[in-house]
Amino acid sequence: MSALLASGAHFGHSQKRMNPNFVPYAYGVRAGITIIDLDHTLPLLRRAAQVVRGVAARGGSVVFVGTRTDLRSAVRLAAERMGKQGYHVGERWLPGTLTNKVHMFGPEVARDTQVIPDLVVFLNPIPNIHAIRECALEHVPTIGIVDSNVDPRIVMYPIPANDESTRTAELVAGLLSVAGREGVAIYQEEQARAAIAASKRSRSREPLA
Amino acid sequence: MTPSLESGRSFPLATQSRPGRLSARTCALVRQRARSPSSSVSLSRALVSGAVRGTMNIAKQVAGGALRFRAYATAAYVPPASLEGMQRARPPPSKPKPESPSFYTGRANYFDQLLALEKAAKQTRTALQELQILPLPRFAQQNLPPLRGVWKNKEDLAELLEVGLNTSRYRRFIGQLNQLNEYRRLAEVAGHMELAGRIQRVLDMFERENKDAILAQGKRKPVKFDEFGRSYTIGRRKESTARVWVIKAKEAASSSTAAAGQGEAQPPQDAPAVGIPGFTRGPLSMAPTPIKVPTTNILVNNIPLVEYFPHLSDRERIVRPFRIAGLLGAYNVFALVRGGGSTGQSGALALGIAKALAAHVPEVEPLLRKAKMLKRDPRMVERKKTGRAKSRKAYTWVKR
Numbered sequence: 001m002s003a004l005l006a007s008g009a010h011f012g013h014s015q016k017r018m019n020p021n022f023v024p025y026a027y028g029v030r031a032g033i034t035i036i037d038l039d040h041t042l043p044l045l046r047r048a049a050q051v052v053r054g055v056a057a058r059g060g061s062v063v064f065v066g067t068r069t070d071l072r073s074a075v076r077l078a079a080e081r082m083g084k085q086g087y088h089v090g091e092r093w094l095p096g097t098l099t100n101k102v103h104m105f106g107p108e109v110a111r112d113t114q115v116i117p118d119l120v121v122f123l124n125p126i127p128n129i130h131a132i133r134e135c136a137l138e139h140v141p142t143i144g145i146v147d148s149n150v151d152p153r154i155v156m157y158p159i160p161a162n163d164e165s166t167r168t169a170e171l172v173a174g175l176l177s178v179a180g181r182e183g184v185a186i187y188q189e190e191q192a193r194a195a196i197a198a199s200k201r202s203r204s205r206e207p208l209a
Numbered sequence: 210m211t212p213s214l215e216s217g218r219s220f221p222l223a224t225q226s227r228p229g230r231l232s233a234r235t236c237a238l239v240r241q242r243a244r245s246p247s248s249s250v251s252l253s254r255a256l257v258s259g260a261v262r263g264t265m266n267i268a269k270q271v272a273g274g275a276l277r278f279r280a281y282a283t284a285a286y287v288p289p290a291s292l293e294g295m296q297r298a299r300p301p302p303s304k305p306k307p308e309s310p311s312f313y314t315g316r317a318n319y320f321d322q323l324l325a326l327e328k329a330a331k332q333t334r335t336a337l338q339e340l341q342i343l344p345l346p347r348f349a350q351q352n353l354p355p356l357r358g359v360w361k362n363k364e365d366l367a368e369l370l371e372v373g374l375n376t377s378r379y380r381r382f383i384g385q386l387n388q389l390n391e392y393r394r395l396a397e398v399a400g401h402m403e404l405a406g407r408i409q410r411v412l413d414m415f416e417r418e419n420k421d422a423i424l425a426q427g428k429r430k431p432v433k434f435d436e437f438g439r440s441y442t443i444g445r446r447k448e449s450t451a452r453v454w455v456i457k458a459k460e461a462a463s464s465s466t467a468a469a470g471q472g473e474a475q476p477p478q479d480a481p482a483v484g485i486p487g488f489t490r491g492p493l494s495m496a497p498t499p500i501k502v503p504t505t506n507i508l509v510n511n512i513p514l515v516e517y518f519p520h521l522s523d524r525e526r527i528v529r530p531f532r533i534a535g536l537l538g539a540y541n542v543f544a545l546v547r548g549g550g551s552t553g554q555s556g557a558l559a560l561g562i563a564k565a566l567a568a569h570v571p572e573v574e575p576l577l578r579k580a581k582m583l584k585r586d587p588r589m590v591e592r593k594k595t596g597r598a599k600s601r602k603a604y605t606w607v608k609r
Contacts, residue, residue, distance in 0.1 A: 061306050079310045094315040114304040
């Protein structure tokens with residue numbers, strides 16, 4: 001796993017416009033570029049995968065946000081892996097999607113469906129800072145690939161890594177979506193078991209013929 | 210609202226009972242978490258899970274709560290283990306989740322359709338690559354038939370997709386359709402009709418209804434024949450219009466009628482036909498074979514041609530298409546001509562007859578075209594201009 005990360009054009013980004021809050025995740029500086037410490041990244045990535053799996057296992061909806069042209073397909077595939085519980089945003093996040101949902105989706109949809117997602121994953125958080133803010137306002141937990149010029153506290157579960165590299169983003173999205181897929185499988189198993197138990201109970205409650 | 214993320218606990222909405230204040234549970238959490246090493250991250254987590262509703266200034270709230278919770282510090286301590294089996298407040302009934310995976314883009318219908326088109330394009334591309342049609346060499350690309358897509362306009366497409374469309378989104382959609390259209394043309398030209406048909410079915414949804422009419426604009430309409438085999442064509446020249454009906458003349462039954470009519474119709478003959486005297490060998494020594502000249506009629510405004518056009522030049526002009534095509538006695542013509550003078554009317558008739566012959570006998574069309582018989586003569590009478598006596602004639606120049 002660590003080898004995969006290391007080979008995936010993952011380490012190091014940005015000049016010395018490093019955010020001071022990022023220092024714990026930085027390994028050092030080389031040729032004017034901050035090198036990210038992958039020994040910190042790996043456990044945080046695992047934690048994020050656990051979060052995604054947990055959310056999916058409880059039937060939660062996960063939204064993958066990647067608003068660059070090269071991230072569009074990665075985000076779509078990640079959402080496809082998670083089936084009915086996965087969503088994607090490959091184009092610009094429209095401001096007010098969560099905070100102005102009545103206007104955005106109409107009163108019927110806002111009333112009858114669960115519009116607020118249960119988890120949002122950002123593959124490029126810097127252009128989507130308003131989306132992160134909306135998630136914070138609506139109390140939605142967030143995961144994000146934070147770079148060295150970004151304060152890692154903007155998202156709940158930061159993954160310090162290079163946000164400009166397509167391969168890194170695909171790797172992270174793939175990893176999280178695979179964990180999500182496992183969670184979805186767990187949820188569906190539980191549902192099936194609950195359905196069987198419910199049918200047994202209803203059958204046992206029927207008056208004996 | 211937010212499901213629990215840590216252990217199996219779910220926190221009831223703290224602010225339901227006491228809006229604007231943190232509950233005992235949340236305060237206990239804050240205290241607990243404040244002791245943990247990675248405080249900044251878990252503080253935010255605690256704040257989120259504490260469900261402080263709708264206030265922007267969360268930090269102030271927490272500080273206030275921290276000051277205020279002194280009053281609750283004396284609340285009874287419950288060990289966590291005994292909370293495991295506790296009955297919780299039932300969570301609110303969960304609402305169904307949105308269906309479309311692109312729901313959070315705000316334009317689910319549009320993106321679903323666009324992504325479906327992109328997927329279709331990708332699949333077609335791989336199929337064409339397998340069939341070795343893509344990538345195409347340059348000479349093949351240059352010789353492809355022209356492509357023209359007639360797609361729905363922005364309003365109709367917006368109605369079809371049930372979503373608002375602006376120009377950039379419309380253009381992107383049309384770009385995808387054009388790409389698919391290109392692949393369809395490649396498949397068609399390469400002979401893979403099944404693949405082309407499948408792509409066409411996808412594209413049919415987005416094409417305009419009057420697509421055929423638009424594609425046929427500017428093209429020559431084919432001449433129609435009625436149930437008797439008559440063609441109807443129109444010819445124009447100067448100010449005249451000729452409406453021409455042309456029908457193939459029935460060939461006279463060769464031997465019987467000829468034999469019957471021989472005695473009466475033909476002029477008195479000499480002795481049995483011989484070759485030219487003085488020639489013993491060669492073609493001129495042989496008796497000439499009588500050529501049967503079929504008679505056909507040309508009626509103009511119900512008047513025979515000879516009466517209507519007394520001038521030879523006009524008659525020659527009218528008969529010229531037959532001469533060029535080699536169909537002199539093959540067709541009967543009925544025409545209605547109006548407007549202009551004799552030259553105009555004869556020219557109009559000639560054009561009408563030429564078009565009709567091209568329709569009856571398509572092989573003849575290149576001959577007529579080369580002879581410029583199928584071109585409507587664009588010359589018209591030039592208008593008179595002010596300051597001139599006629600269109601070109603100037604008044605007499607006066608020195609002073």
